[in-house]
Amino acid sequence: MGVRVNPGDTVEVNGMRLTPRALDYFLLNKPGNVITTNQDEKGRSSVMDLIEIPEKESLHLYPVGRLDRHTVGVLLITNDGELAHRLMHPSYQIDKLYAVRTTAAIKPNQLEQLVTGVMLDDGLAQVDDARYSSPDNKHEIGIRLHEGRNRQIRRMLEVMGHEVEHLERVNYAGLTSDGVRRGKWRRLQPHEVKKLKRLVKLI
DSSP: OOOOOOTTOOOEETTEEOOOOOOOEEEEEEOSSOBSSSOOTTOOOBGGGGOOOTTHHHHTOEESSOOOTTOEEEEEEESOHHHHHHHHSGGGOOOEEEEEEESSOOOHHHHHHHHHOEEETTEEEOOSEEEEEETTEEEEEEEEEOOOOTTHHHHHHHHTTOOEEEEEEEEETTBOOTTOOTTOEEEOOHHHHHHHHHHTTOO
């Protein structure tokens, strides 16, 4: 049976006092050619190599969701398991906004097709919104979605005959990389953590 632990309680196991683990939250502006994992068996650079803090290992940090190797932009890294689980769970429909550049111009009907759906090998995939970043540039679009399939945007566009030249996540659950250079990170402010928890009904 579980036992609820209240603030001020002391918890001991075999005579050893347990110390609550501090929760920490980092926003990384992920660069390209970096793997979104704690460590890579092939020895490739991982996003965790970029978080340069002495207590990194003791905090047991891990990335929330994945960005493929060549996708750049906003990535949340934390040790708050409950928050991470809810942010990634499809039932909470967390918004993600991407800036995409393709080698060939995207036609208006193809924007509509991204929303109505593209059949992939793992089923129909859809985005919530797709539109040109500028009316004069048909190579750059913005895509908003809440699904989180592996390489979803790249795969959808590949099925439609497009090669993705640049893919950046510019917004994740309201977080942006404003003021954070590519490859750098910052800790989230308390009000940002509260906003994330409100989104997934933790507070």
